[in-house]
Amino acid sequence: MLIDxxxxxxxxxxxxxxxSKLESYMTSLEKLSKPASTIGPKELQKYRDQVFEFANHAIEKTPLEMYETMKEAYGQDFIAVPLMLDFSYTFIAPKDKVLDQKKSLLNSMKSMSEKQREKGLIEWMDDLAKSIEDKIDYYDRSVIGVDVFKNAYEEQIKDLTRLKKERPDRVYPFFSIDPRRNDEFDQGILGEIKKYIGRDKPFTGLKLYTSLGYSPTHPILYDDSSGESVYGYCEKHQxxxxxxxxxEGFSHMLDKSLVEGDIYYGPSGKAIPSHHAYKDGIVDYRNNFTSMSFSELTQERLLLLNHPNIWRxxxxxxxxxxxxxxxxGGIIQMCKFLKGNQTGFYAPEIIDLMKEFPNVYTDxxxxxxxxxxxxxxEEIYEKIYEPLPEHIKDxxxxxxxxxxxxxxxTPLDNYIQGFRQAFGPEFKRISEENPKRFLFD
Ligand SMILES: [Zn+2]
Known part of the structure; x- marks a missing residue:
């Protein structure tokens, strides 16, 4: 059966x-996507129509109706893999984290020896007060006032759990959680993952979107030195x-954020601990929400927090x-790669990782x-897909x-039609055999 x-x-x-009111939603999307001055009236109208249709999907349809809409476009029964995203800290900083830092600083102050206290207490407290002030100041400044997403985590779990009950053998949703929220849950985020993902659970896999503000090597995901990490658990249970x-894509919108783990450091081309490049690991972004170029804003965060070298x-x-x-790597990167332009690095990086690691897939x-x-x-098929070794095509x-x-x-029926034409008999491999292995083996 076809798997998307x-x-x-x-x-x-x-x-x-x-x-939820369409008008403001459209305006904000428009603002986020392109400055009006760069597009003509005809293009703008067309773009408005697209945004309207997009917003319509979000506002009018239930998840089941979305599934049915896709099924109609595909003209056949199919399996959907809807991916959840944890948007909790897209527009607001994780404030609790600041409070926790404050708490832990105070605790460490308490645990100082009497002698230390006497000796350096005054200077030390000055430093402490200043560092807390600085932290609170930047967190507050980075809040832009509107949090677009409301209880996005809980609501998506509800939406997708319901859909899973309605179409148990047609829908295999992926769960998503931000590792910075670890302390919000009794058993941490690994507890949430164990609660929701598995054969007899509503979710089949995990979706991580690190440009929403965290590193792929965030300790909760990556560091197993004091027990099980998220990756350790996922690797063990496949x-x-x-x-x-x-x-291209989406990212958090804050102008500063504390990053635990590695970031991509351009000058060396490597993944390095964030605190090596930024004081206290607090990343200070060049592009912020007010200096509005949406693609530059997201691209900066996508590179810094999600570069393939961090995933390596x-x-x-x-x-x-x-x-x-x-x-x-995305279509824009792919077009560059096809032209031999070496700023189109993403697809070849992914191919290298697929060659080196047996369970790396791409979609x-x-x-x-x-x-x-x-x-x-056809060009993507002939110049990128066709030359791949068989074990990577799998x-x-x-x-x-x-x-x-x-x-x-891009209407969905045209999209799949384009694939069927270009891939011919190989389409079955990429749309049935390979995703089946990824999801269920
Ligand atoms: Zn997506």
């Missing part, structure tokens, strides 16, 4: 009240993980992790016709990224 390894069923339940692997570090420690690097979702070329998918999966495709003027 990558789609989203976000509903209005995750949006705040004001954004729980599939899908990550975003493209330079994860895979080196957990070489059997079942990891889907979604989007194969071909959201590969819309960026350059509006005839036979663009780990390439079809996906749509429904309903994000609407924003790129």
């Amino acid at each position: 390894a990558h789609c989203h069923f976000f509903t209005k339940n995750i949006l705040t009240q004001s954004l 729980i599939p993980i899908t990550i975003h692997a493209s330079l 570090k994860v895979l080196t420690k957990y070489p059997n992790l079942k990891l889907n690097m979604a989007h194969f 071909l979702s959201c590969l819309y016709n960026y350059e509006k070329k005839d036979l663009y998918m 780990r390439v999966m079809y996906g749509s990224d429904y309903y994000m495709l609407i924003l790129f003027d």
